[in-house]
Amino acid sequence: MATIKDVARLAGVSPSTASRAMHDSSLISEETKQRVRKAMAKLDYSPNFAAQNLANKSSNMIGVILPAREDSVGDNPFFIQIIQGLATICNAHDYMVSVATGQSEEELIKNIETMIKRGNIRRFVFVYSKARDKVLEYVKKQDGVRFVIIGTPYEDQETTLYVDNDNRKAGFDATEFLYDKGLENILYVYTDLDENVQNDRFLGYRDAVKKHGGQLLSLSLGSEGEHERTKALKDYFKAYPEIEAIIACDDILAFKTEYSCEAAGIDGKKLAMMGFNNSAYGKIMHPTLTSVEIFPRFLGSEAAAIAIDSNLKIESNCVIVPHKVIERESTRI
Structure with missing residues (x-):
């Protein structure tokens, strides 16, 4: 049975690049994606995420953690676009998205605890990063949980998986x-x-x-x-x-x-x-x-790809998505 390393070798790319191409990463060129797809077809290879989940005793669900706020974060289009990017990748791999919210850190932790214990969710994406985050500390202490942060972590930047802009x-x-x-x-x-x-x-x-x-x-x-x-x-x-x-x-x-x-x-x-x-x-x-x-959909799709595939090997623990100034009327003084 072919492995991702076989696909990468045939396509002439690294295993991490092959995996990202399979997840339709925005950071991989269309030419490289085509080479990887041809190699997959030739080797009759398809990633078996269900087997990974069975081995890890986890569900086909990604927990998306929004920041604890008294006001509604759902009104912020930035978070909506991130979730759209996450959903695109999740849908492609038969994953569902479950969103955790709370008006306080304590309420948010309680909701995440329910997702882990009752929903058997083992993969999470934080759509924020902040100092002294009790929610992140709670998730870090849970056995068998894989998480990705959208944003640069305040601590453990060398070992934490994250996706961000500069x-x-x-x-x-x-x-x-x-x-x-x-x-x-x-x-x-x-x-x-x-x-x-x-x-x-x-x-x-x-x-x-x-x-x-x-x-x-x-x-x-x-x-x-x-x-x-x-x-x-x-x-x-x-x-x-x-x-x-x-x-x-x-x-x-x-x-x-x-x-x-x-x-x-x-x-x-x-x-x-x-x-x-x-x-x-x-x-x-x-x-x-x-x-x-800042391309929030790309931030979401990259985070989802990393969270879903526990066998994904990446050269770096972070992915940096580019940014671009869009000029309109407000600066034409």
């Missing part, structure tokens, strides 16, 4: 994009720097500002309501009237910030705005939002 570089590139337009006084707004993705983007912003000898300007808008957010922005612009542009940690915050700026009497026509995720929010804003595309 968010520090993305933050740097976004800031450089504004500097290239002659904008020098740039404010970074965020909700929680304990979330690794927000912190990395801030660090990239900081790197670019320091490169240009500029002034570091940052403001936490947390989970405050509209009134508190408007007041915070009004007070900040009063202290720093020279601000010419805002980089928000994601498109949703950019959307809220634009609205609050208008409510605070800040002239948006003289203010450039950027976000991250290239979501639907940015496309309905007026002016339309310049945003950094």
Whole structure:
């Protein structure tokens, strides 16, 4: 019986590349995928995930862990697109997706415990990474559980399986994009720097500002309501009237910030705005939002491929998905 190593040898690629090609990874060229498919057909090879599950006493189900929040993360198109990417790979291999949510870490852990003990789920994908995460610590302690993080882990980066963008570089590139337009006084707004993705983007912003000898300007808008957010922005612009542009940690915050700026009497026509995720929010804003595309569906599909195939051998414990600045009207000042 042919093995994945036989397929790889015939296709002239490494076993890890062959496995990714089988999972239709976005990081593998179509030419390589075709070579692998031809080798599979010639050797009559098909990956037997059911046998892997039987050996591991696990179900054909992936547990997707969303961050614990009081507000609805389901309203965030970033998470929806990640789950769509996950589902594409899962459907191709007869896996189902089960989503774990909770308003607190304790509630989320309880739901995951049920998935493990009653649902016999042994494969999980975290769609976030944050410092001092009790949920991750709980999952790490469970026997026979394989997990992948979408985002860069705060700890054990050399041994943890994860898929991410280079968010520090993305933050740097976004800031450089504004500097290239002659904008020098740039404010970074965020909700929680304990979330690794927000912190990395801030660090990239900081790197670019320091490169240009500029002034570091940052403001936490947390989970405050509209009134508190408007007041915070009004007070900040009063202290720093020279601000010419805002980089928000994601498109949703950019959307809220634009609205609050208008409510605070800040002239948006003289203010450039950027976000991250290239979501639907940015496309309905007026002016339309310049945003950094991070390809969330690819993040999801790569994470699913790694989580499903426990025999997948990869050269590195991480997969980095590229990013791209999508220019729209909000930075055409």
